[in-house]
Amino acid sequence: MTSRNQELFTRAQLRIPAGVNSPVRAFRAVGGTPPFFERAAGAYLWDVEGRRYLDYVGSWGPMVAGHTHSAVVAAVQAAAARALSFGAPTEAEIELAEAICRLVPSVEMVRLVSSGTEATMSAIRLARGFTGRDAIVKFEGCYHGHADSLLVKAGSGALTFGNPSSAGVPAATAAHTVVLDYNDIGAVHALFAARGAEIACVIVEPVAGNMNLVLPAPGFLDALREQCTRHGALLLFDEVMTGFRVATGGAQQRFGITPDLTTLGKVIGGGLPVGAFGGRRDVMQRIAPLGPVYQAGTLSGNPVAVAAGLATLALVEAPGFQQKVEGATRALIDGLSAEARKAGVVFSAQSIGSMFGIYFRATPPASFAEVMQCDRERFNRFFHEMLDRGVYLAPSAYEAGFVSAAHGQAEIEATLAAARAAFAAVA
Numbered sequence: 477m478t479s480r481n482q483e484l485f486t487r488a489q490l491r492i493p494a495g496v497n498s499p500v501r502a503f504r505a506v507g508g509t510p511p512f513f514e515r516a517a518g519a520y521l522w523d524v525e526g527r528r529y530l531d532y533v534g535s536w537g538p539m540v541a542g543h544t545h546s547a548v549v550a551a552v553q554a555a556a557a558r559a560l561s562f563g564a565p566t567e568a569e570i571e572l573a574e575a576i577c578r579l580v581p582s583v584e585m586v587r588l589v590s591s592g593t594e595a596t597m598s599a600i601r602l603a604r605g606f607t608g609r610d611a612i613v614k615f616e617g618c619y620h621g622h623a624d625s626l627l628v629k630a631g632s633g634a635l636t637f638g639n640p641s642s643a644g645v646p647a648a649t650a651a652h653t654v655v656l657d658y659n660d661i662g663a664v665h666a667l668f669a670a671r672g673a674e675i676a677c678v679i680v681e682p683v684a685g686n687m688n689l690v691l692p693a694p695g696f697l698d699a700l701r702e703q704c705t706r707h708g709a710l711l712l713f714d715e716v717m718t719g720f721r722v723a724t725g726g727a728q729q730r731f732g733i734t735p736d737l738t739t740l741g742k743v744i745g746g747g748l749p750v751g752a753f754g755g756r757r758d759v760m761q762r763i764a765p766l767g768p769v770y771q772a773g774t775l776s777g778n779p780v781a782v783a784a785g786l787a788t789l790a791l792v793e794a795p796g797f798q799q800k801v802e803g804a805t806r807a808l809i810d811g812l813s814a815e816a817r818k819a820g821v822v823f824s825a826q827s828i829g830s831m832f833g834i835y836f837r838a839t840p841p842a843s844f845a846e847v848m849q850c851d852r853e854r855f856n857r858f859f860h861e862m863l864d865r866g867v868y869l870a871p872s873a874y875e876a877g878f879v880s881a882a883h884g885q886a887e888i889e890a891t892l893a894a895a896r897a898a899f900a901a902v903a
């Protein structure tokens with residue numbers, strides 16, 4: 477008998493490429509049939525077969541307050557009853573902009589958009605328009621959405637131009653993107669020494685969360701700040717994932733670095749489509765209609781999405797929120813490490829704020845190359861052992877995990893009980 481999940485997956489694949497609207501959802505990395513979800517509450521998801529899962533994906537980051545939080549749902553319902561969209565100014569947009577600027581002080585002015593991809597794409601255009609330069613610098617393994625100029629990974633040498641990592645990206649576009657190794661301070665110095673005057677901006681995930689979780693090495697972010705300042709390039713922190721997660725004020729608060737531009741997404745929409753880019757006032761004033769850099773959006777600042785974002789940020793900045801979710805995340809990774817040790821599995825884990833990484837290698841990786849050394853086959857088996865026990869981890873060894881404020885002691889203990897059996901099964 478085919479399951480309802482299998483039935484839907486088969487049907488989906490007839491009309492949607494691979495049956496999904498974003499690639500990782502297809503479970504290609506781990507194999508098997510993805511559950512089709514029906515509802516969610518707090519730390520839990522339910523699929524169409526009525527199975528319950530403890531969720532460590534959190535819609536890939538946004539659900540930091542937990543699913544269907546009553547305050548967020550009420551705000552969305554009230555906003556939806558007033559209007560779905562105006563395409564014209566509202567007071568709530570100012571409130572969200574003010575909240576962002578208050579929580580992330582390097583952001584003096586901000587534009588709202590509808591996704592992280594739109595935010596980074598627009599911020600790159602702004603950096604180029606402001607500096608009058610074309611080259612941008614990114615780091616291997618960092619994901620900044622799917623705009624052409626950012627879909628480029630490393631060439632071999634630190635000073636070589638990148639090749640597109642997707643079909644359909646013109647070589648001429650990719651040629652303006654220089655890719656360096658994450659945490660390689662020497663390569664940053666060498667590049668700026670050779671070509672500093674050509675570089676519009678450096679874009680970086682200040683904590684990398686799209687190649688599993690990789691922390692910035694001591695001095696790495698400082699070196700980016702120093703080199704950008706010295707050579708007149710802008711430093712762009714892509715905090716779409718880390719914003720309001722690594723700390724209330726994002727990674728820039730945690731590490732004490734002030735970027736020129738910041739991109740946000742995920743948490744600021746609380747589960748609805750919101751992105752934002754902002755930063756120095758003199759740079760943001762180059763945006764149309766104040767300046768010559770064009771950027772626009774029919775649904776930008778959508779009142780329903782803004783309501784979800786405002787309600788979520790109000791929860792996030794409440795006293796004790798960050799400490800609670802951070803404590804739960806640490807308890808999770810300490811417990812997982814202890815269970816792996818008992819089972820004799822080569823494993824390591826780490827967390828920062830409410831993001832975590834689990835690695836089937838002895839120590840947490842510090843670079844893309846080290847991430848690639850993880851035992852992916854063992855992760856895939858572990859993933860399915862956990863899924864069978866009702867724990868939903870990201871279906872790839874190369875994604876960070878997310879904890880929400882709805883993950884309490886009972887949820888962590890249930891996860892560790894499942895992990896005990898799962899580690900034993902993959903040992």
Ligand SMILES: *Cc1c(COP(=O)(O)O)cnc(C)c1O
Nearest residue numbers: 591592593619620621714716717
């Ligand atoms: C998710 C993500 C993006 C892209 O955001 P979308 O809303 O998926 O377009 C960009 N940058 C980082 C760091 C992300 O984690």
